[in-house]
Amino acid sequence: xxxxxxxxxxxxxxxxxxxxxxxxxxxxxxxxxxxxxxxxxxxxxxxxxxxxxxxxxxxxxxxxxxxxxxxxxxxxxxxxxxxxxxxxxxxxxxxxxxxxxxxxxxxxxxxxxxxxxxxxxxxxxxxxxxxxxxxxxxxxxxxxxxxxxxxxxxxxxxxxxxxxxxxxxxxxxxxx
Numbered sequence: 001x002x003x004x005x006x007x008x009x010x011x012x013x014x015x016x017x018x019x020x021x022x023x024x025x026x027x028x029x030x031x032x033x034x035x036x037x038x039x040x041x042x043x044x045x046x047x048x049x050x051x052x053x054x055x056x057x058x059x060x061x062x063x064x065x066x067x068x069x070x071x072x073x074x075x076x077x078x079x080x081x082x083x084x085x086x087x088x089x090x091x092x093x094x095x096x097x098x099x100x101x102x103x104x105x106x107x108x109x110x111x112x113x114x115x116x117x118x119x120x121x122x123x124x125x126x127x128x129x130x131x132x133x134x135x136x137x138x139x140x141x142x143x144x145x146x147x148x149x150x151x152x153x154x155x156x157x158x159x160x161x162x163x164x165x166x167x168x169x170x171x172x173x174x175x176x
Contacts (some may be wrong), residue, residue, distance in 0.1 A: 001115070003062060004112070005111050006111050008025055008067070009026070009028075010025060011066055013040065013054055013075070014066050014068055015071050017070060017071045023042035023043060023045070024043045025041070025042060026042055028114075029053065030093050032093065035149065036119040036120055036121060039053040039054060039078075040053065041078070050077045050078070052075050053078050054067065054074055055076075058074040061116075062116040093109050093112050094109055094112070095108055096108065096149070100156060100157075101155060102158060102161075106128075106156075107126040107139075108127050109126065109154070111125035111138075122143060125138050125139070126138060126141050141164045143156065144157075145157035
């Protein structure tokens with residue numbers, strides 16, 4: 001099942017064994033190199049300075065209303081996890097500028113679509129700016145073929161760009 005980054009934020013994380021809430025999703029940690037979601041970053045509790053995460057592999061399920069884990073032991077300190085070096089900037093993809101291999105700028109990433117079972121990033125919601133978003137709607141860019149994800153830019157194949165052109169909507173689409 002595909003999930004949107006924006007819809008996962010602020011979901012409660014609930015333990016299946018006790019029914020207690022163990023945290024709230026603050027962010028999602030991505031590995032751009034592997035093109036995968038690795039973990040859910042939880043809000044800090046009280047005055048704690050430690051960042052707490054739930055690895056995607058430790059989720060029982062990710063639904064529309066909550067993320068479910070087996071027990072509180074599934075929540076760990078980010079510093080203790082094996083992938084800490086991959087997330088110096090928390091692995092964010094939002095705001096990444098996207099270009100086609102032909103050199104044309106497609107816009108900025110405003111949302112990320114991912115498969116909650118595999119963690120694979122399947123697509124981006126692209127914004128061309130506020131006026132274009134209102135008039136034409138944001139477009140969905142499927143990530144197939146070779147995709148290069150860097151810290152500032154993403155480069156995608158022509159086939160993905162062609163597939164993206166049919167998406168969107170906005171005011172113009174609703175008036176038709």
